Amino acid sequence: MDNHKLSFNGQILHTPYPFSDAYNSLSMPVYLTAAYEFDTAEEMEAAFIGKSANHTYSRITNPTVQYFENRVQNITGALSVTALNSGMAAISNAIITLAQTGSNIVTSRHLFGNTYSFFANTMASFGVETRFCDLTNPYEVEAHIDANTCAIFLEIITNPQLEVADLKALSAIAKQIGVPIVADTTIIPFCAFKAKDWGINIEIVSSTKYISGGATSLGGLIIDYGNFNWLSSPKLHTLAKEFGPAAYTVKLRKEIHRNLGAYMTPQVAYMQNLGLETLSIRYERSTKTCQQLSERLVKVPKVESVNYTGLPFNSFHALSNSQFGERPGAMFTFNLASREACFSFLNKLKLIKRATNLFDNKTLAIHPASTIFGNFTEAVRRDMHVSDKTIRISVGLEEVEDLFRDINQALL
């Protein structure tokens, strides 16, 4: 049966194995092995130099991990998918593939905490500059780009500010200048957002979140759409002459990911494969609950404001709607009167868990300023627009009534 005619769930569930399993196992087995045996020296040589697709060593490829990658590749239509052992491993591998001393990255201050620190501290120490600007202002973005810009990096909905950049405007600029767009799409999974259609060249996902679902494991994905002309990349220019649009994948798979050694493990790939099978169903359910819950909280007196781009009065509503559909993810924030009011609210919760992480099956609440951003100075937090009055909710699979009741009693 032609796989591409199937819907999202059909394709995910019925992606064939790349190699048939010896026992006709219905689920892709967990291949817990570090290395692979060969019958002859010739076959061994062919595998090691990439002339055959056989596995050699599980830091480089592994059948269980490869099956997870294949499923994502099949559903996204990407040129290549690389599974790493966390979202941060995906971000660091993706950026190191592109950046070299003297490069700069144009991005926003509205970033996941460790991503910000990776740019501002880790990459800076290797002579890679990060230029923070307002990604919702295309003119400002253009003004920050020069011949050494190796990427525009963005999160499609920032966390916890919930800011949305105009992807059409950004990709038009990026295309004209010849700079790739690297986007972290963790907030809206590929069952609801087709990154390739919006001009994204390299998509990054923390699969710890929606894909794992039950918060079973950490994982990250680098999805290369093969839609960028790497001749304009200072670092990949030479490779692009030989490999064309595959230059990025060649650099990543043949050098960077092997050398950094952060490949996903087979046990984790097994769990993430299971999560993938229910992704679109869980997404539908939790985003519907998120929409209902945020609408109801708008009317609660102690809640000063509610931030969710699915709300009609939200300043990013129309843009969010056009890019991500009617239900833009299962995370929203709201503001209370003070930091003390936030702490009191969190301490009174009975059902909702006080925890970091996003898109667990259980609903989670956190005060971002004192936790995820707790190690930043107050000045940096101000620059990042992380307020002391904000609570972030990641909506899970409970009934909306149960969640609303818990929030209401905790606000008393």
Ligand SMILES: *Cc1c(COP(=O)(O)O)cnc(C)c1O
């Ligand atoms: C969680 C998260 C990350 C980091 O992913 P890990 O799997 O925790 O390493 C990166 N970006 C966003 C938007 C995230 O939510």
